[in-house]
Amino acid sequence: MLIRKNISLDDKYLKKLEPLLEANNGNLSAAIRDTIEVADTALIHHNNIDEAILFLKEIPAKEKLNVTIQNGENIVINKTMLEWLFRCTRGRLTDEELVNELINPFEIQDMKQLEDYLNRISRDYQWRIRTSIKCENVSNPESAMVIISNSTVYSRDFFAQLVAHFLSRWKQLDIDHVFRRSNSTQISFKKNTSTSSNEIMPGIRKHLGYLDVVCKELDENTEFWTQLMYTYNVERFNLVTLHRAQFEVFATGEVPDPIKTLERLCKQSVSDMSLPDLLVQFRRMYLATQLVKNIEISLESGSESVTIFHDFKDERVIRNLTEYFSKIFRENGTPFETSLYSSIIVFRFFQGLESDGSDLC
Incomplete structure (x- = not known):
């Protein structure tokens, strides 16, 4: 049964119908019938027209992706497996070759182009x-x-790493802060001209590549580190890490000088460090050595202190350990006093005071 109805179409819709009009020799009714057939087919697997349109718009990108899969450029990987890879490589930095393969620097001139490029490859992949x-x-x-x-x-951390590498290399921007939320990651960048564009920016290494040096060392000396970690685990971390020269002095019953080792690790002279910075670095280093059980520090201005917990019983060992740590604090120049208890050593500092008695060092 043929039903005649009048319809109104704006020019923009007539222009969209032009390919179908040409295919039907200008027959508008035939063009509309073809349009209805296409819409009916599209709606079979979709709940509404908007969903169908979105699907059709994504088809070119999906077809392009299928071509890259067929020619071996890309592969299909299970989402759970990919997440596992991202999680287990978190903290490691990607190679520059990979960054350049995913973000082509020759297609990007400014930050707006970078934003558009990143969103495009995200859709494509x-x-x-x-x-x-x-x-x-x-x-x-x-x-x-x-x-x-x-x-x-x-996934966002991995993607952020690619962006950070690109901005570091081509815009000399380094990471200042990273804010991770449930559904977004915000990264603030600032210009850093003190680091060569060919080097890893310190902010990138701190926020995204914090395990990179560790993992490279593990890869290069796998047997050594595997045995060391096994030994630490078996001994429940009751082992001490000490410079060989310092161990030799300790073995003779004398007290070694720890200052040079600390300065090499901090890349700063102890005498030039502020007391709060020194205490933070001191705690970080000597907790890692396992020389003592625990270290607590107080950074309250004017009443800074260090409380060291240990489980040594021999008074000579405790006395030598106290002198060992005292050498660091004397080098800093801030007067302090020392209190010894059964399993605790306490250093209390007095900034602005001069040493005038035997209780102050």
Whole structure:
């Protein structure tokens, strides 16, 4: 049965119908019938027209991805497996070759182009990651905020690493802060001209590559570190890490000088360090050596202190250990007094006071 109805179409819809009009020799009714057939087919597997349109728009990207899979450029990987890989490689830095393969520097001139490029490759690879970049100068920014949304925190960290490498290499931007939320990761960047663009920026290593040096060392000396970690585990970490020269002095019954070792690790002279910085570095280093059981520090201005917990019984050992640590604090120049208890050594500092008695060092 043929039913005639009048319809109104704007020019924009007539232009969309032009391919079908040409295919039907200008017959509008035939073109509309073809349109209805296409819409009916599209709606078979979708709940509404918007969902169907979105699916059809994604088809070219999916077809392009299928081509790269067929030619071996990409592979299909289980999502759970990929998340496991991202989680287990978190804290390690990717190679520059991988960054350049995913983010082509020759296609990007400014930050707006970078944002568009990142969102495009995310769509092409079906990553479902959204990137937003905010900065005042898109060509040569002094600072920038990159917001990576959707996906998981492990996927976002990996993606953030690619972006950070690119900005470091081509815009000399380093990471200042990283804010991780449930559905987004915000990374603030600032200009860093003191580090060569060919080197890893310190902020990138701190926030995203904090395990990189460790993992490379494990890869290069696997047998040594495997045995060492096994030994530590079996002995429940009741082992001490001490410089060979210091051990030799301790073995003779004398007290070695720990200052040079601490300065090498801190890359700063002990005498030039502020007392709070020294106490923080002191705690970090000597907890790692397992020389004592625990170290507590108080950084309250004017009443700084260090409380060291140990389980040594021999008074000579305790006395030598106290002198060993005292050498560091004397080098810093802040007067202090020492109190010894059965399993505790306490150093109390008096900034602004001069040593005038035997109780102060």
